[in-house]
Amino acid sequence: MSELMSELMPVLLALTILVGGVGLAAVMTWWERRLLGFWQDRLGPNRLGPFGIGQVAADMIKLLFKDDWVPPFADKVVFIFAPTAIVVAMMMGFAVVPFAPNTYIIDVNIGLLFFLGMTSLAVYSVLLGGLASNNKYALLGGLRSAAQMVSYEVFMGLSLMGIVMMTGSFSLVDIVQAQTNVWFCFSQVLGLLVFVVAGIAESHRLPFDLPEAEHELTAGFHTEYGGMKFAMFMLGEYLGLILIACMITTLFFGGWLGPAFIGHWLPPFVWFSLKVFLVICFFVLLRAAIPRPRYDQLMSLGWKVMLPITLVNLLVTGAILLWMEGA
Amino acid sequence: MHTAKTMANHRVEGELYRDLSREFGQELFIAQHCADNKLTLWVDRKHLIQVLQFLKPLFPMLYDLFAIDERTRVNRTGQPDSDFTVVYHLLSLDSNEDMRIKVALMESDADLPTAIGVWPNANWYEREVWDMFGVTFAGHPNLYRILLPPTWEGHALRKDHPARATEMAPFEMGPERVAREQEALKFRPEDWGMQQSNDDNEYMFLNLGPNHPSVHGVFRIALQLDGEVIVDSVPDIGYHHRGAEKMAERQTWHTYIPYTDRIDYLGGVMNNLAYIQSVEMLAGIKVPDRAKVIRIMLAELFRISSHLVFYGTFVQDIGQMSPVFYMFADRERLFGIIESITGGRMHPAWFRIGGVAQDLPNGWEPMIRAFIDSMPARLDHYDKMSMQNKMLKDRTVGIGTYSQQEAIDWGVTGPGLRATGSDWDIRKKRPYGGYDQFEFEVPTAANGDCYDRAALRIEEIRQSLKIIRQCIDNMPEGPYKSDHSATTPPPKERTMEDIETLIHHFLNVSWGPVIPEGEASVMIEATKGLNSYHLISDGGTGSYRTRIRTPSFPHLQQIPLISNGLMIPDLIAIIASIDFVMADVDR
Numbered sequence: 001m002s003e004l005m006s007e008l009m010p011v012l013l014a015l016t017i018l019v020g021g022v023g024l025a026a027v028m029t030w031w032e033r034r035l036l037g038f039w040q041d042r043l044g045p046n047r048l049g050p051f052g053i054g055q056v057a058a059d060m061i062k063l064l065f066k067d068d069w070v071p072p073f074a075d076k077v078v079f080i081f082a083p084t085a086i087v088v089a090m091m092m093g094f095a096v097v098p099f100a101p102n103t104y105i106i107d108v109n110i111g112l113l114f115f116l117g118m119t120s121l122a123v124y125s126v127l128l129g130g131l132a133s134n135n136k137y138a139l140l141g142g143l144r145s146a147a148q149m150v151s152y153e154v155f156m157g158l159s160l161m162g163i164v165m166m167t168g169s170f171s172l173v174d175i176v177q178a179q180t181n182v183w184f185c186f187s188q189v190l191g192l193l194v195f196v197v198a199g200i201a202e203s204h205r206l207p208f209d210l211p212e213a214e215h216e217l218t219a220g221f222h223t224e225y226g227g228m229k230f231a232m233f234m235l236g237e238y239l240g241l242i243l244i245a246c247m248i249t250t251l252f253f254g255g256w257l258g259p260a261f262i263g264h265w266l267p268p269f270v271w272f273s274l275k276v277f278l279v280i281c282f283f284v285l286l287r288a289a290i291p292r293p294r295y296d297q298l299m300s301l302g303w304k305v306m307l308p309i310t311l312v313n314l315l316v317t318g319a320i321l322l323w324m325e326g327a
Numbered sequence: 328m329h330t331a332k333t334m335a336n337h338r339v340e341g342e343l344y345r346d347l348s349r350e351f352g353q354e355l356f357i358a359q360h361c362a363d364n365k366l367t368l369w370v371d372r373k374h375l376i377q378v379l380q381f382l383k384p385l386f387p388m389l390y391d392l393f394a395i396d397e398r399t400r401v402n403r404t405g406q407p408d409s410d411f412t413v414v415y416h417l418l419s420l421d422s423n424e425d426m427r428i429k430v431a432l433m434e435s436d437a438d439l440p441t442a443i444g445v446w447p448n449a450n451w452y453e454r455e456v457w458d459m460f461g462v463t464f465a466g467h468p469n470l471y472r473i474l475l476p477p478t479w480e481g482h483a484l485r486k487d488h489p490a491r492a493t494e495m496a497p498f499e500m501g502p503e504r505v506a507r508e509q510e511a512l513k514f515r516p517e518d519w520g521m522q523q524s525n526d527d528n529e530y531m532f533l534n535l536g537p538n539h540p541s542v543h544g545v546f547r548i549a550l551q552l553d554g555e556v557i558v559d560s561v562p563d564i565g566y567h568h569r570g571a572e573k574m575a576e577r578q579t580w581h582t583y584i585p586y587t588d589r590i591d592y593l594g595g596v597m598n599n600l601a602y603i604q605s606v607e608m609l610a611g612i613k614v615p616d617r618a619k620v621i622r623i624m625l626a627e628l629f630r631i632s633s634h635l636v637f638y639g640t641f642v643q644d645i646g647q648m649s650p651v652f653y654m655f656a657d658r659e660r661l662f663g664i665i666e667s668i669t670g671g672r673m674h675p676a677w678f679r680i681g682g683v684a685q686d687l688p689n690g691w692e693p694m695i696r697a698f699i700d701s702m703p704a705r706l707d708h709y710d711k712m713s714m715q716n717k718m719l720k721d722r723t724v725g726i727g728t729y730s731q732q733e734a735i736d737w738g739v740t741g742p743g744l745r746a747t748g749s750d751w752d753i754r755k756k757r758p759y760g761g762y763d764q765f766e767f768e769v770p771t772a773a774n775g776d777c778y779d780r781a782a783l784r785i786e787e788i789r790q791s792l793k794i795i796r797q798c799i800d801n802m803p804e805g806p807y808k809s810d811h812s813a814t815t816p817p818p819k820e821r822t823m824e825d826i827e828t829l830i831h832h833f834l835n836v837s838w839g840p841v842i843p844e845g846e847a848s849v850m851i852e853a854t855k856g857l858n859s860y861h862l863i864s865d866g867g868t869g870s871y872r873t874r875i876r877t878p879s880f881p882h883l884q885q886i887p888l889i890s891n892g893l894m895i896p897d898l899i900a901i902i903a904s905i906d907f908v909m910a911d912v913d914r
Contacts, residue, residue, distance in 0.1 A: 036649075040648075040649045040653070041652060041656055042656075136533050137533075140895075206646065206648060207718070209646075215540055215541040215643070215645075215646060215899055216541065216895050216899050217895075218539060218540060288648055288649045289647070289649065290646075291645045291646040291713075291716060291718045291719045292645065292646025292718075292896075293718055293721065294721075294894060294897070295896065297721055297722075
């Protein structure tokens with residue numbers, strides 16, 4: 001019986017994540033608007049239901065009932081495929097996230113690499129969406145996105161290598177357990193900095209929303225999208241946001257572990273959720289506060305600042321590890 | 328009003344007239360007296376370009392260029408025969424002088440040599456004159472329609488062109504017509520001297536606008552792109568054209584006031600001021616002190632309101648999301664004040680010829696005081712949030728730069744000019760409407776880039792607050808409207824006493840006042856630069872010709888000059904930093 005349970009557990013969890021992820025992403029749209037409203041001295045959606053939470057349902061109904069339109073000049077197959085790719089890739093990324101000590105779909109010894117691989121796949125969605133639309137704004141957005149994601153990918157991966165060296169494993173469960181005493185946000189400050197920046201760039205949210213940059217490219221790569229296909233892009237973006245927040249929590253803030261000096265008096269999953277929630281709020285704050293850099297400035301920030309920081313972090317971490325081993 | 332000034336004018340103009348006579352012969356020029364005492368000379372078409380070239384060093388800026396359809400004008404004694412008159416309004420910032428050159432043209436031969444070689448900004452103005460009057464300019468590189476649709480028939484500001492849709496055949500938009508209009512809107516790079524490709528690759532041509540989130544209205548700019556770098560660009564205007572100048576010819580002097588609010592629709596009563604001062608100049612109306620101070624107070628409140636919109640949208644176009652909400656909240660408080668004084672918000676139409684519509688309401692003072700007391704701290708806060716932000720500086724410093732010389736060449740005025748180092752503010756140079764009684768500074772900046780233009784406007788908000796404070800502290804007592812027969816009908820009670828008063832009252836409120844024949848224009852420092860209404864009265868109850876010189880029109884014309892070679896996001900920053908509204912461009 002218990003064997004059956006442990007077989008079924010990942011499947012149930014996967015289904016929960018599938019449904020919960022979509023639901024959470026929908027709630028995120030509401031929460032983000034409320035939070036932005038709070039910071040911008042206005043109300044945000046507050047009419048439907050308690051605190052305006054009914055807005056989520058209203059938005060969904062509206063998007064579902066919109067005309068499912070494919071522009072006649074677009075490449076139809078690719079145009080429809082593009083928005084699904086980002087949702088699938090982001091959903092897959094959740095497979096390796098350890099929510100609590102034994103609550104994860106799979107714990108593989110390449111968990112971190114799997115996550116990086118999945119987020120990289122998401123770039124296809126944006127790129128293909130931009131190209132298939134056969135629209136100049138979309139094309140520019142797609143091109144920007146390709147350049148941005150490819151270059152930020154480089155040090156997104158590298159920024160995590162410090163953690164891998166300290167843990168000696170790519171498994172996310174091992175990484176969380178290695179933080180029992182000290183979270184990596186203290187020992188890997190530079191890694192955290194770079195990963196957060198790269199994470200925002202990966203989920204292309206303001207200030208790194210250059211692929212869609214509404215003030216420049218109207219809506220960038222998804223200019224031609226509407227209705228549910230547009231909703232898929234948004235869903236993918238919010239899933240990406242949650243996924244990045246989960247990864248930041250797991251990699252740098254001790255995952256399900258409570259802070260050492262307070263102890264673990266809350267259930268692990270609550271600790272995890274609380275941290276993810278705070279990280280997401282931080283992302284919303286960034287969006288509210290920071291202007292958008294120009295495309296070439298973003299690139300030079302990546303290659304001239306972020307990459308050197310990552311490499312220094314890697315060298316210093318390696319040197320300290322070697323020195324400690326010797327001592 | 329400025330006797331010393333007027334005498335100085337005459338001295339310089341006298342010299343100028345002598346110089347011109349010596350150079351070209353006295354018989355060449357016919358002087359015309361205008362109600363605003365500006366030197367106005369008629370020149371023969373043959374000598375026009377020579378004269379303009381001679382005047383260029385003395386008057387480096389082409390302030391305005393427009394035409395008049397003289398065919399139905401009755402009162403033009405002493406002026407040469409003319410069907411269409413083209414007027415060149417020249418301005419010198421150094422000597423603070425301006426003058427007009429007029430050329431008479433006959434309908435059968437309405438052709439002039441282009442003045443682009445003398446002033447580059449003549450380009451758009453000449454296109455407008457051609458569009459509206461059918462006057463051609465030999466040597467003009469792109470004499471296409473600029474405000475009206477390319478398929479338009481006729482020239483709209485001619486007196487024989489219908490003014491209302493009901494005078495024309497019904498408008499139909501069948502499939503043929505749609506196809507024709509679509510075809511006409513197509514951008515052909517060759518028409519603008521652009522190439523489709525260079526040796527290595529093909530260029531991409533991108534239509535930015537007329538519907539685009541960042542073009543502040545309906546403004547189209549066709550871009551020739553190499554990657555994301557702008558090789559060349561062609562601004563296209565006219566999508567917001569509502570024929571404000573044509574409408575003026577059908578309205579009485581008074582009923583046109585509400586139309587002016589909608590020219591620079593962020594400037595509210597500031598537009599009224601430009602219009603009304605010209606009317607008052609024509610009629611020789613003296614405005615009482617209280618009305619002057621009320622006008623200045625309201626105009627400066629609107630300057631703040633307009634600059635707040637600029638501030639918010641400028642920062643938003645750089646990609647910072649939140650500040651615009653704070654600025655709009657401030658503007659909302661401002662609108663509350665304006666509403667309680669005037670009854671309107673964006674377009675109060677509240678100034679009247681000779682004064683304002685009503686006296687200030689009870690309790691106006693604490694309301695405004697509370698607002699201006701709260702603003703400096705808020706502006707400091709915005710400064711920290713936006714203007715000191717390093718990313719915003721990276722995006723705007725050194726972007727969209729032009730020199731003072733270029734600004735003058737292209738007719739740039741207002742904050743755009745002062746950002747290049749000039750302190751030319753007409754409120755100081757030729758204090759109109761009582762500005763000489765106020766203490767304030769004229770902010771300037773040195774680099775003439777996007778950042779400077781923004782920073783300068785923010786400083787102007789502070790100066791406006793200072794002016795408004797002085798208005799509150801020194802609001803004079805007395806009437807809010809001049810006691811002039813053209814502005815104020817006789818008191819209603821007395822109309823019942825004698826027939827003469829009744830007749831005057833009746834005519835004044837039904838036909839409206841008759842303004843003596845003549846021409847005048849008064850420049851004001853509007854929210855976006857120099858604004859003036861050149862009004863021609865033929866001795867009637869309405870204007871014979873109303874020319875609205877708006878600051879935004881030349882500002883848009885020089886966009887290609889400052890944005891070619893930069894990237895699309897830079898263009899967005901430049902557009903935001905120019906601070907225009909399309910109604911102010913297209914009228």
